[in-house]
Amino acid sequence: xxxxxxxxxxxxxxxxxxxxxxxxxxxxxxxxxxxxxxxxxxxxxxxxxxxxxxxxxxxxxxxxxxxxxxxxxxxxxxxxxxxxxxxxxxxxxxxxxxxxxxxxxxxxxxxxxxxxxxxxxxxxxxxxxxxxxxxxxxxxxxxxxxxxxxxxxxxxxxxxxxxxxxxxxxxxxxxxxxxxxxxxxxxxxxxxxxxxxxxxxxxxxxxxxxxxxxxxxxxxxxxxxxxxxxxxxxxxxxxxxxxxxxxxxxxxxxxxxxxxxxxxxxxxxxxxxxxxxxxxxxxxxxxxxxxxxxxxxxxxxxxxxxxxxxxxxxxxxxxxxxxxxxxxxxxxxxxxxxxxxxxxxxxxxxxxxxxxxxxxxxxxxxxxxxxxxxxxxxxxxxxxxxxxxxxxxxxxxxxxxxxxxxxxxxxxxxxxxxxxxxxxxxxxxxxxxxxxxxxxxxxxxxxxxxxxxxxxxxxxxxxxxxxxxxxxxxxxxxxxxxxxxxxxxxxxxxxxx
Ligand code: NAP
Numbered sequence: 123x124x125x126x127x128x129x130x131x132x133x134x135x136x137x138x139x140x141x142x143x144x145x146x147x148x149x150x151x152x153x154x155x156x157x158x159x160x161x162x163x164x165x166x167x168x169x170x171x172x173x174x175x176x177x178x179x180x181x182x183x184x185x186x187x188x189x190x191x192x193x194x195x196x197x198x199x200x201x202x203x204x205x206x207x208x209x210x211x212x213x214x215x216x217x218x219x220x221x222x223x224x225x226x227x228x229x230x231x232x233x234x235x236x237x238x239x240x241x242x243x244x245x246x247x248x249x250x251x252x253x254x255x256x257x258x259x260x261x262x263x264x265x266x267x268x269x270x271x272x273x274x275x276x277x278x279x280x281x282x283x284x285x286x287x288x289x290x291x292x293x294x295x296x297x298x299x300x301x302x303x304x305x306x307x308x309x310x311x312x313x314x315x316x317x318x319x320x321x322x323x324x325x326x327x328x329x330x331x332x333x334x335x336x337x338x339x340x341x342x343x344x345x346x347x348x349x350x351x352x353x354x355x356x357x358x359x360x361x362x363x364x365x366x367x368x369x370x371x372x373x374x375x376x377x378x379x380x381x382x383x384x385x386x387x388x389x390x391x392x393x394x395x396x397x398x399x400x401x402x403x404x405x406x407x408x409x410x411x412x413x414x415x416x417x418x419x420x421x422x423x424x425x426x427x428x429x430x431x432x433x434x435x436x437x438x439x440x441x442x443x444x445x446x447x448x449x450x451x452x453x454x455x456x457x458x459x460x461x462x463x464x465x466x467x468x469x470x471x472x473x474x475x476x477x478x479x480x481x482x483x484x485x486x487x488x489x490x491x492x493x494x495x496x497x498x499x500x501x502x503x504x505x506x507x508x509x510x511x512x513x514x515x516x517x518x519x520x521x522x523x524x525x526x527x528x529x530x531x532x533x534x535x536x537x538x539x540x541x542x543x544x545x546x547x548x549x550x551x552x553x554x555x556x557x558x559x560x561x562x563x564x565x566x567x568x569x570x571x572x573x574x575x576x577x578x579x580x581x582x583x584x585x586x587x588x589x590x591x592x593x594x595x596x597x598x599x600x601x602x603x604x605x606x607x608x609x610x611x612x613x614x615x616x617x618x619x
Pocket of ligand 1: 291292317346351369388544587
Protein backbone atom coordinates (compact mmCIF):
# COMPACT_ATOMS: atom_id res chain seq x y z
CA UNK A 123 0.00 0.00 0.00
CA UNK A 124 1.57 3.31 -1.04
CA UNK A 125 1.71 6.10 1.50
CA UNK A 126 0.33 8.72 -0.88
CA UNK A 127 -3.40 9.00 -1.04
CA UNK A 128 -4.17 6.46 1.70
CA UNK A 129 -6.00 9.05 3.76
CA UNK A 130 -7.61 10.94 0.85
CA UNK A 131 -11.03 9.37 1.52
CA UNK A 132 -11.31 11.00 4.91
CA UNK A 133 -10.84 14.53 3.54
CA UNK A 134 -13.75 16.77 2.62
CA UNK A 135 -11.58 19.65 1.44
CA UNK A 136 -8.01 20.76 1.95
CA UNK A 137 -8.21 20.93 5.75
CA UNK A 138 -11.70 19.59 6.58
CA UNK A 139 -12.33 15.99 7.59
CA UNK A 140 -15.33 13.71 7.26
CA UNK A 141 -16.92 11.56 9.97
CA UNK A 142 -17.27 7.76 9.77
CA UNK A 143 -20.67 6.07 9.73
CA UNK A 144 -22.00 2.80 8.24
CA UNK A 145 -18.52 1.95 6.96
CA UNK A 146 -18.29 5.18 4.93
CA UNK A 147 -16.69 8.60 5.22
CA UNK A 148 -19.39 11.28 5.20
CA UNK A 149 -19.96 15.02 5.30
CA UNK A 150 -22.48 16.18 7.91
CA UNK A 151 -25.79 17.57 6.73
CA UNK A 152 -25.40 20.28 9.40
CA UNK A 153 -23.18 22.18 6.96
CA UNK A 154 -21.19 23.18 10.05
CA UNK A 155 -17.67 22.32 11.09
CA UNK A 156 -15.69 22.57 14.31
CA UNK A 157 -12.28 24.27 14.07
CA UNK A 158 -9.18 22.70 15.60
CA UNK A 159 -6.68 25.32 16.70
CA UNK A 160 -2.98 24.49 16.47
CA UNK A 161 -1.71 25.16 20.03
CA UNK A 162 1.64 26.41 18.69
CA UNK A 163 0.51 28.76 15.92
CA UNK A 164 -2.90 29.46 17.53
CA UNK A 165 -4.38 29.39 14.03
CA UNK A 166 -7.03 27.05 12.65
CA UNK A 167 -5.22 23.90 11.54
CA UNK A 168 -8.09 21.56 10.66
CA UNK A 169 -11.87 21.36 10.73
CA UNK A 170 -14.10 18.40 11.56
CA UNK A 171 -17.80 17.81 10.96
CA UNK A 172 -20.33 19.05 13.52
CA UNK A 173 -22.51 15.92 13.43
CA UNK A 174 -26.25 16.24 13.99
CA UNK A 175 -28.48 14.26 16.36
CA UNK A 176 -30.03 12.49 13.34
CA UNK A 177 -26.56 11.41 12.25
CA UNK A 178 -25.85 10.09 15.73
CA UNK A 179 -29.15 8.16 15.59
CA UNK A 180 -28.15 6.63 12.26
CA UNK A 181 -24.76 5.60 13.65
CA UNK A 182 -26.44 3.95 16.64
CA UNK A 183 -28.91 2.08 14.40
CA UNK A 184 -26.19 0.68 12.18
CA UNK A 185 -23.97 -0.09 15.21
CA UNK A 186 -26.84 -2.04 16.74
CA UNK A 187 -27.55 -4.22 13.72
CA UNK A 188 -23.86 -4.74 12.92
CA UNK A 189 -23.17 -5.85 16.50
CA UNK A 190 -25.54 -8.82 16.24
CA UNK A 191 -23.50 -10.32 13.40
CA UNK A 192 -20.17 -9.23 14.86
CA UNK A 193 -20.91 -11.05 18.12
CA UNK A 194 -21.40 -14.25 16.08
CA UNK A 195 -18.18 -13.77 14.11
CA UNK A 196 -15.71 -16.35 15.45
CA UNK A 197 -13.35 -14.95 18.05
CA UNK A 198 -10.25 -15.87 16.06
CA UNK A 199 -11.59 -13.88 13.07
CA UNK A 200 -12.24 -10.84 15.28
CA UNK A 201 -8.68 -11.17 16.57
CA UNK A 202 -7.31 -11.47 13.04
CA UNK A 203 -8.96 -8.20 12.00
CA UNK A 204 -7.59 -6.42 15.05
CA UNK A 205 -4.07 -7.67 14.26
CA UNK A 206 -4.53 -6.35 10.73
CA UNK A 207 -5.66 -2.92 11.99
CA UNK A 208 -2.69 -2.80 14.38
CA UNK A 209 -0.25 -3.46 11.54
CA UNK A 210 -1.86 -0.78 9.31
CA UNK A 211 -1.78 1.68 12.21
CA UNK A 212 1.93 1.11 12.79
CA UNK A 213 2.67 1.32 9.04
CA UNK A 214 1.07 4.79 9.02
CA UNK A 215 2.62 6.15 12.17
CA UNK A 216 4.18 9.13 10.34
CA UNK A 217 1.02 10.86 9.01
CA UNK A 218 -0.83 10.16 12.28
CA UNK A 219 2.06 11.46 14.38
CA UNK A 220 2.16 14.61 12.19
CA UNK A 221 -1.48 15.27 13.11
CA UNK A 222 -0.70 14.83 16.82
CA UNK A 223 2.09 17.40 16.51
CA UNK A 224 -0.25 19.95 14.87
CA UNK A 225 -3.39 19.30 16.93
CA UNK A 226 -2.11 18.83 20.45
CA UNK A 227 1.52 20.05 20.20
CA UNK A 228 2.94 16.66 21.17
CA UNK A 229 6.69 16.48 20.48
CA UNK A 230 7.27 14.63 17.19
CA UNK A 231 9.08 11.63 18.69
CA UNK A 232 6.49 11.20 21.47
CA UNK A 233 3.73 11.39 18.86
CA UNK A 234 5.29 8.53 16.89
CA UNK A 235 5.71 6.55 20.12
CA UNK A 236 2.00 7.02 20.89
CA UNK A 237 1.00 5.50 17.55
CA UNK A 238 3.34 2.50 17.88
CA UNK A 239 2.23 1.89 21.47
CA UNK A 240 -1.36 1.98 20.22
CA UNK A 241 -0.66 -0.65 17.57
CA UNK A 242 0.97 -2.82 20.22
CA UNK A 243 -2.04 -2.37 22.49
CA UNK A 244 -4.45 -3.46 19.75
CA UNK A 245 -2.40 -6.61 19.02
CA UNK A 246 -1.98 -7.46 22.69
CA UNK A 247 -5.71 -7.00 23.21
CA UNK A 248 -6.48 -9.36 20.32
CA UNK A 249 -4.25 -12.04 21.88
CA UNK A 250 -5.55 -11.48 25.40
CA UNK A 251 -9.13 -11.57 24.12
CA UNK A 252 -8.59 -14.95 22.55
CA UNK A 253 -7.38 -16.24 25.94
CA UNK A 254 -9.86 -14.46 28.24
CA UNK A 255 -12.97 -14.87 26.09
CA UNK A 256 -12.15 -18.42 25.07
CA UNK A 257 -12.66 -19.56 28.65
CA UNK A 258 -15.83 -20.07 30.64
CA UNK A 259 -16.73 -21.82 33.88
CA UNK A 260 -18.39 -25.08 34.80
CA UNK A 261 -20.06 -25.26 38.22
CA UNK A 262 -21.99 -28.04 39.92
CA UNK A 263 -24.79 -27.39 42.38
CA UNK A 264 -23.90 -29.66 45.31
CA UNK A 265 -21.23 -27.33 46.65
CA UNK A 266 -24.00 -25.02 47.92
CA UNK A 267 -25.83 -26.27 51.06
CA UNK A 268 -29.13 -28.00 50.45
CA UNK A 269 -28.40 -28.89 46.82
CA UNK A 270 -27.88 -32.23 45.16
CA UNK A 271 -25.61 -32.73 42.17
CA UNK A 272 -28.49 -32.04 39.82
CA UNK A 273 -27.54 -28.77 38.18
CA UNK A 274 -24.63 -28.06 35.90
CA UNK A 275 -23.97 -24.39 35.24
CA UNK A 276 -22.00 -23.31 32.17
CA UNK A 277 -20.88 -19.68 32.01
CA UNK A 278 -19.37 -17.70 29.20
CA UNK A 279 -18.72 -14.03 28.48
CA UNK A 280 -21.03 -12.19 26.12
CA UNK A 281 -20.77 -8.64 24.71
CA UNK A 282 -22.77 -5.73 26.09
CA UNK A 283 -23.88 -4.24 22.74
CA UNK A 284 -22.76 -0.73 21.79
CA UNK A 285 -19.80 0.77 23.64
CA UNK A 286 -19.49 4.56 23.49
CA UNK A 287 -15.84 5.66 23.77
CA UNK A 288 -14.94 9.23 24.71
CA UNK A 289 -11.20 9.87 25.17
CA UNK A 290 -9.41 13.13 26.14
CA UNK A 291 -7.07 15.32 24.10
CA UNK A 292 -3.77 14.23 25.61
CA UNK A 293 -3.57 10.72 24.08
CA UNK A 294 -6.28 10.83 21.40
CA UNK A 295 -4.98 7.76 19.59
CA UNK A 296 -3.82 5.63 22.49
CA UNK A 297 -6.78 6.33 24.76
CA UNK A 298 -9.12 5.64 21.84
CA UNK A 299 -7.66 2.23 21.02
CA UNK A 300 -7.54 1.32 24.72
CA UNK A 301 -11.36 1.40 24.48
CA UNK A 302 -11.85 0.30 20.86
CA UNK A 303 -9.77 -2.88 20.95
CA UNK A 304 -11.31 -4.47 24.09
CA UNK A 305 -14.81 -3.51 22.93
CA UNK A 306 -14.36 -5.07 19.49
CA UNK A 307 -12.57 -8.24 20.54
CA UNK A 308 -15.40 -8.87 23.01
CA UNK A 309 -17.98 -8.68 20.20
CA UNK A 310 -19.35 -5.20 20.88
CA UNK A 311 -19.73 -2.49 18.29
CA UNK A 312 -18.00 0.76 19.05
CA UNK A 313 -18.90 4.42 18.60
CA UNK A 314 -16.06 6.88 19.12
CA UNK A 315 -16.49 10.57 19.97
CA UNK A 316 -12.94 11.86 19.81
CA UNK A 317 -11.79 14.98 21.67
CA UNK A 318 -12.00 18.06 19.44
CA UNK A 319 -8.24 18.69 19.86
CA UNK A 320 -7.03 15.33 18.60
CA UNK A 321 -10.04 14.50 16.42
CA UNK A 322 -8.07 14.43 13.18
CA UNK A 323 -5.43 12.06 14.59
CA UNK A 324 -8.30 9.86 15.80
CA UNK A 325 -10.01 9.94 12.38
CA UNK A 326 -6.75 8.76 10.76
CA UNK A 327 -6.57 5.93 13.31
CA UNK A 328 -10.20 4.98 12.54
CA UNK A 329 -9.31 4.86 8.85
CA UNK A 330 -6.72 2.18 9.68
CA UNK A 331 -9.56 0.06 11.12
CA UNK A 332 -11.60 0.80 7.98
CA UNK A 333 -8.72 -0.35 5.78
CA UNK A 334 -8.42 -3.53 7.85
CA UNK A 335 -11.93 -4.41 6.63
CA UNK A 336 -14.16 -4.38 9.72
CA UNK A 337 -17.81 -4.95 8.78
CA UNK A 338 -19.93 -1.82 8.27
CA UNK A 339 -21.28 -0.32 11.48
CA UNK A 340 -19.01 -2.28 13.83
CA UNK A 341 -16.90 0.82 14.32
CA UNK A 342 -18.04 4.44 13.81
CA UNK A 343 -16.76 7.88 14.66
CA UNK A 344 -18.87 11.00 15.16
CA UNK A 345 -17.27 14.38 15.63
CA UNK A 346 -18.47 17.61 17.18
CA UNK A 347 -17.97 19.61 20.33
CA UNK A 348 -18.51 17.57 23.48
CA UNK A 349 -20.50 20.44 24.96
CA UNK A 350 -22.90 20.22 21.99
CA UNK A 351 -23.35 16.52 21.18
CA UNK A 352 -21.92 15.01 24.37
CA UNK A 353 -25.18 14.80 26.32
CA UNK A 354 -27.08 13.41 23.35
CA UNK A 355 -24.49 10.66 22.98
CA UNK A 356 -24.10 9.72 26.64
CA UNK A 357 -27.86 9.65 27.26
CA UNK A 358 -28.61 7.83 24.00
CA UNK A 359 -30.83 4.77 24.64
CA UNK A 360 -28.79 2.73 22.13
CA UNK A 361 -25.62 2.94 24.24
CA UNK A 362 -24.93 -0.09 26.47
CA UNK A 363 -21.64 0.98 28.04
CA UNK A 364 -19.62 4.19 28.30
CA UNK A 365 -15.84 4.21 28.50
CA UNK A 366 -14.73 7.77 29.22
CA UNK A 367 -11.38 9.34 29.98
CA UNK A 368 -11.11 13.01 30.84
CA UNK A 369 -11.69 15.51 33.62
CA UNK A 370 -14.72 16.52 35.71
CA UNK A 371 -16.94 16.01 32.64
CA UNK A 372 -16.83 12.33 33.61
CA UNK A 373 -18.43 13.06 37.00
CA UNK A 374 -21.28 14.89 35.25
CA UNK A 375 -21.71 12.03 32.74
CA UNK A 376 -21.88 9.43 35.51
CA UNK A 377 -24.78 11.35 37.08
CA UNK A 378 -26.67 11.56 33.79
CA UNK A 379 -26.03 8.16 32.21
CA UNK A 380 -28.62 5.42 32.41
CA UNK A 381 -28.31 2.00 34.03
CA UNK A 382 -25.28 0.92 32.04
CA UNK A 383 -21.73 -0.03 33.00
CA UNK A 384 -19.36 2.93 33.18
CA UNK A 385 -15.61 2.95 32.91
CA UNK A 386 -14.42 6.36 34.06
CA UNK A 387 -10.79 7.40 34.09
CA UNK A 388 -10.69 10.92 35.42
CA UNK A 389 -8.25 13.44 36.82
CA UNK A 390 -5.48 12.98 39.34
CA UNK A 391 -3.24 14.86 41.75
CA UNK A 392 -0.52 12.25 41.97
CA UNK A 393 1.68 12.79 45.02
CA UNK A 394 5.35 11.94 45.16
CA UNK A 395 6.50 11.26 48.73
CA UNK A 396 10.26 11.52 49.26
CA UNK A 397 11.66 9.92 52.41
CA UNK A 398 14.95 10.85 54.11
CA UNK A 399 16.79 7.76 52.82
CA UNK A 400 15.68 8.23 49.18
CA UNK A 401 18.11 8.11 46.28
CA UNK A 402 17.81 11.80 45.40
CA UNK A 403 19.32 11.41 41.92
CA UNK A 404 16.68 8.83 41.06
CA UNK A 405 13.91 10.84 42.75
CA UNK A 406 14.84 14.11 41.02
CA UNK A 407 15.03 12.54 37.54
CA UNK A 408 11.71 10.78 38.13
CA UNK A 409 10.12 14.05 39.27
CA UNK A 410 11.33 15.87 36.15
CA UNK A 411 10.25 13.07 33.80
CA UNK A 412 7.02 12.37 35.71
CA UNK A 413 6.07 16.01 36.25
CA UNK A 414 7.14 17.64 33.00
CA UNK A 415 6.83 15.07 30.16
CA UNK A 416 4.36 16.36 27.57
CA UNK A 417 4.44 19.61 29.55
CA UNK A 418 2.70 17.98 32.53
CA UNK A 419 -0.46 17.19 30.50
CA UNK A 420 -0.72 13.59 31.68
CA UNK A 421 -3.26 12.14 34.08
CA UNK A 422 -0.45 10.34 35.92
CA UNK A 423 1.96 13.29 35.96
CA UNK A 424 3.59 13.93 39.33
CA UNK A 425 1.38 16.81 40.48
CA UNK A 426 2.66 17.47 44.00
CA UNK A 427 5.99 16.67 45.66
CA UNK A 428 5.86 15.96 49.40
CA UNK A 429 9.43 15.96 50.63
CA UNK A 430 10.88 15.49 54.13
CA UNK A 431 12.28 18.80 55.46
CA UNK A 432 15.79 17.49 56.09
CA UNK A 433 16.42 16.62 52.43
CA UNK A 434 14.17 19.21 50.76
CA UNK A 435 16.98 21.67 49.90
CA UNK A 436 19.09 18.96 48.23
CA UNK A 437 16.11 17.56 46.31
CA UNK A 438 14.94 20.99 45.10
CA UNK A 439 18.52 21.81 43.97
CA UNK A 440 18.77 18.57 41.97
CA UNK A 441 15.34 19.04 40.38
CA UNK A 442 16.22 22.64 39.42
CA UNK A 443 19.49 21.55 37.80
CA UNK A 444 17.59 19.06 35.65
CA UNK A 445 14.80 21.51 34.82
CA UNK A 446 17.43 23.94 33.55
CA UNK A 447 18.37 21.40 30.88
CA UNK A 448 14.86 21.00 29.43
CA UNK A 449 14.34 22.49 25.99
CA UNK A 450 11.33 24.74 25.50
CA UNK A 451 9.71 25.40 22.12
CA UNK A 452 7.67 23.93 19.27
CA UNK A 453 6.74 20.24 19.08
CA UNK A 454 8.20 19.98 15.56
CA UNK A 455 11.65 20.53 17.14
CA UNK A 456 11.08 17.73 19.63
CA UNK A 457 11.31 20.16 22.54
CA UNK A 458 10.75 18.80 26.04
CA UNK A 459 8.28 21.54 26.90
CA UNK A 460 5.78 22.47 24.18
CA UNK A 461 2.72 24.78 24.18
CA UNK A 462 -0.19 23.60 26.31
CA UNK A 463 -3.30 22.57 24.43
CA UNK A 464 -5.42 25.72 24.53
CA UNK A 465 -5.20 29.33 25.58
CA UNK A 466 -7.80 28.70 28.28
CA UNK A 467 -5.60 25.90 29.71
CA UNK A 468 -2.66 28.32 29.79
CA UNK A 469 -4.82 30.91 31.53
CA UNK A 470 -5.99 28.35 34.09
CA UNK A 471 -2.39 27.32 34.84
CA UNK A 472 -1.42 30.97 35.20
CA UNK A 473 -4.27 31.45 37.68
CA UNK A 474 -2.89 28.67 39.91
CA UNK A 475 0.65 30.06 39.65
CA UNK A 476 -0.42 33.61 40.58
CA UNK A 477 -2.52 32.36 43.51
CA UNK A 478 0.57 30.56 44.88
CA UNK A 479 2.70 33.66 44.34
CA UNK A 480 0.24 35.94 46.10
CA UNK A 481 0.09 33.56 49.06
CA UNK A 482 3.90 33.53 49.50
CA UNK A 483 5.24 30.44 47.67
CA UNK A 484 8.87 30.46 46.47
CA UNK A 485 9.39 30.39 42.71
CA UNK A 486 12.53 28.44 41.80
CA UNK A 487 12.49 29.91 38.28
CA UNK A 488 11.06 33.09 36.87
CA UNK A 489 7.47 32.53 35.66
CA UNK A 490 7.57 32.88 31.90
CA UNK A 491 4.79 32.49 29.32
CA UNK A 492 4.43 33.27 25.64
CA UNK A 493 0.97 32.53 24.25
CA UNK A 494 0.30 28.83 25.09
CA UNK A 495 3.94 28.12 25.91
CA UNK A 496 4.74 28.07 29.63
CA UNK A 497 8.33 27.56 30.80
CA UNK A 498 8.88 24.79 33.41
CA UNK A 499 8.43 26.03 36.94
CA UNK A 500 9.04 24.44 40.34
CA UNK A 501 7.11 26.17 43.12
CA UNK A 502 8.63 25.54 46.55
CA UNK A 503 7.22 26.08 50.05
CA UNK A 504 3.65 25.54 48.89
CA UNK A 505 1.14 25.56 51.74
CA UNK A 506 -2.27 23.87 52.01
CA UNK A 507 -4.13 27.17 51.58
CA UNK A 508 -2.84 27.49 48.00
CA UNK A 509 -5.00 26.16 45.16
CA UNK A 510 -2.03 24.47 43.49
CA UNK A 511 -1.66 22.20 46.53
CA UNK A 512 -4.94 20.52 45.51
CA UNK A 513 -5.86 21.35 41.92
CA UNK A 514 -4.58 19.69 38.76
CA UNK A 515 -2.67 22.30 36.67
CA UNK A 516 -2.22 20.01 33.63
CA UNK A 517 0.81 22.08 32.71
CA UNK A 518 4.57 22.35 33.36
CA UNK A 519 4.32 23.76 36.89
CA UNK A 520 4.95 21.62 39.95
CA UNK A 521 4.36 22.43 43.64
CA UNK A 522 6.69 21.24 46.42
CA UNK A 523 5.32 20.87 49.94
CA UNK A 524 7.90 20.36 52.69
CA UNK A 525 6.75 17.87 55.34
CA UNK A 526 8.04 17.06 58.80
CA UNK A 527 6.71 13.50 58.97
CA UNK A 528 5.68 10.74 56.59
CA UNK A 529 2.22 10.82 58.21
CA UNK A 530 1.86 14.46 57.16
CA UNK A 531 2.59 13.42 53.54
CA UNK A 532 0.07 10.57 53.65
CA UNK A 533 -2.54 12.88 55.22
CA UNK A 534 -2.09 15.40 52.40
CA UNK A 535 -2.34 12.69 49.76
CA UNK A 536 -5.49 11.22 51.30
CA UNK A 537 -7.20 14.58 51.81
CA UNK A 538 -7.32 15.03 48.03
CA UNK A 539 -10.57 14.43 46.12
CA UNK A 540 -8.46 12.51 43.64
CA UNK A 541 -6.95 9.05 44.12
CA UNK A 542 -5.33 8.05 40.85
CA UNK A 543 -1.70 7.14 41.53
CA UNK A 544 1.10 8.12 43.89
CA UNK A 545 4.76 7.30 44.35
CA UNK A 546 7.25 6.83 47.16
CA UNK A 547 11.03 7.15 47.09
CA UNK A 548 12.89 5.23 49.80
CA UNK A 549 15.41 2.43 50.10
CA UNK A 550 13.36 0.80 52.88
CA UNK A 551 10.97 -1.61 51.15
CA UNK A 552 9.07 -2.35 54.37
CA UNK A 553 8.30 1.33 54.88
CA UNK A 554 7.38 1.68 51.20
CA UNK A 555 4.81 -1.08 51.47
CA UNK A 556 3.31 0.31 54.66
CA UNK A 557 3.02 3.77 53.07
CA UNK A 558 1.56 2.25 49.89
CA UNK A 559 -1.10 0.54 52.02
CA UNK A 560 -1.93 3.84 53.68
CA UNK A 561 -2.23 5.85 50.45
CA UNK A 562 -5.77 6.05 49.08
CA UNK A 563 -4.88 5.77 45.40
CA UNK A 564 -5.53 3.16 42.72
CA UNK A 565 -1.81 2.48 42.21
CA UNK A 566 1.36 3.32 44.12
CA UNK A 567 4.75 3.20 42.41
CA UNK A 568 7.79 2.48 44.54
CA UNK A 569 10.95 4.28 43.36
CA UNK A 570 9.48 5.42 40.06
CA UNK A 571 7.11 8.12 38.84
CA UNK A 572 3.42 7.26 38.35
CA UNK A 573 2.60 5.81 34.93
CA UNK A 574 -0.29 4.20 33.08
CA UNK A 575 1.71 1.55 31.26
CA UNK A 576 2.52 -1.13 30.52
CA UNK A 577 -0.99 -1.22 29.12
CA UNK A 578 -1.87 -4.66 30.48
CA UNK A 579 -1.34 -3.58 34.10
CA UNK A 580 -4.54 -2.78 36.02
CA UNK A 581 -5.13 0.97 36.03
CA UNK A 582 -7.77 2.60 38.20
CA UNK A 583 -8.52 5.67 40.24
CA UNK A 584 -10.26 5.91 43.59
CA UNK A 585 -12.63 8.71 44.66
CA UNK A 586 -13.06 11.40 41.95
CA UNK A 587 -10.37 9.73 39.83
CA UNK A 588 -12.68 7.15 38.37
CA UNK A 589 -15.00 4.18 38.29
CA UNK A 590 -13.86 0.65 37.49
CA UNK A 591 -10.47 -0.54 36.43
CA UNK A 592 -8.87 -0.65 33.02
CA UNK A 593 -5.78 -2.23 31.54
CA UNK A 594 -6.24 -4.67 28.66
CA UNK A 595 -7.68 -7.64 30.60
CA UNK A 596 -9.84 -5.57 32.93
CA UNK A 597 -11.28 -3.60 30.01
CA UNK A 598 -12.19 -6.77 28.11
CA UNK A 599 -13.92 -8.14 31.20
CA UNK A 600 -15.66 -4.82 31.85
CA UNK A 601 -17.09 -4.77 28.33
CA UNK A 602 -18.69 -8.19 28.70
CA UNK A 603 -21.39 -9.79 30.82
CA UNK A 604 -21.54 -13.30 32.21
CA UNK A 605 -24.13 -15.55 30.60
CA UNK A 606 -25.11 -18.78 32.36
CA UNK A 607 -26.83 -21.85 30.99
CA UNK A 608 -27.99 -24.35 33.63
CA UNK A 609 -28.54 -27.99 32.76
CA UNK A 610 -31.06 -29.51 35.16
CA UNK A 611 -30.69 -33.26 35.69
CA UNK A 612 -33.20 -35.67 37.21
CA UNK A 613 -32.87 -36.23 40.99
CA UNK A 614 -30.30 -39.00 41.51
CA UNK A 615 -31.60 -42.29 42.88
CA UNK A 616 -28.19 -43.14 44.48
CA UNK A 617 -28.51 -46.63 43.13
CA UNK A 618 -26.58 -45.89 39.97
CA UNK A 619 -23.12 -47.45 39.69
P1 NAP B 1 -12.39 16.81 29.23
O1 NAP B 1 -12.50 18.28 29.04
O2 NAP B 1 -13.13 16.19 30.35
O3 NAP B 1 -12.79 16.14 27.83
C1 NAP B 1 -12.73 14.75 27.66
C2 NAP B 1 -13.65 14.34 26.54
O4 NAP B 1 -15.01 14.62 26.90
C3 NAP B 1 -13.41 15.08 25.23
O5 NAP B 1 -13.56 14.16 24.17
C4 NAP B 1 -14.54 16.10 25.21
O6 NAP B 1 -14.90 16.50 23.89
C5 NAP B 1 -15.66 15.28 25.82
N1 NAP B 1 -16.78 16.05 26.36
C6 NAP B 1 -16.85 17.34 26.72
N2 NAP B 1 -18.09 17.64 27.19
C7 NAP B 1 -18.81 16.51 27.11
C8 NAP B 1 -20.15 16.16 27.46
N3 NAP B 1 -21.00 17.04 27.97
N4 NAP B 1 -20.54 14.89 27.25
C9 NAP B 1 -19.71 13.97 26.74
N5 NAP B 1 -18.44 14.24 26.39
C10 NAP B 1 -17.99 15.49 26.60
O7 NAP B 1 -10.85 16.41 29.45
P2 NAP B 1 -9.57 16.87 28.62
O8 NAP B 1 -9.29 18.30 28.91
O9 NAP B 1 -9.70 16.42 27.21
O10 NAP B 1 -8.45 15.95 29.30
C11 NAP B 1 -7.79 16.33 30.46
C12 NAP B 1 -8.33 15.60 31.67
O11 NAP B 1 -8.33 14.21 31.42
C13 NAP B 1 -7.47 15.78 32.90
O12 NAP B 1 -8.29 15.98 34.01
C14 NAP B 1 -6.74 14.45 33.02
O13 NAP B 1 -6.29 14.15 34.32
C15 NAP B 1 -7.76 13.51 32.52
N6 NAP B 1 -7.15 12.27 32.06
C16 NAP B 1 -7.36 11.13 32.82
C17 NAP B 1 -6.77 9.95 32.44
C18 NAP B 1 -6.96 8.72 33.28
O14 NAP B 1 -6.71 7.65 32.76
N7 NAP B 1 -7.39 8.81 34.51
C19 NAP B 1 -5.99 9.88 31.30
C20 NAP B 1 -5.81 11.04 30.54
C21 NAP B 1 -6.41 12.23 30.93
P3 NAP B 1 -14.44 17.95 23.33
O15 NAP B 1 -12.96 17.88 23.20
O16 NAP B 1 -15.15 18.05 22.04
O17 NAP B 1 -14.88 18.97 24.35
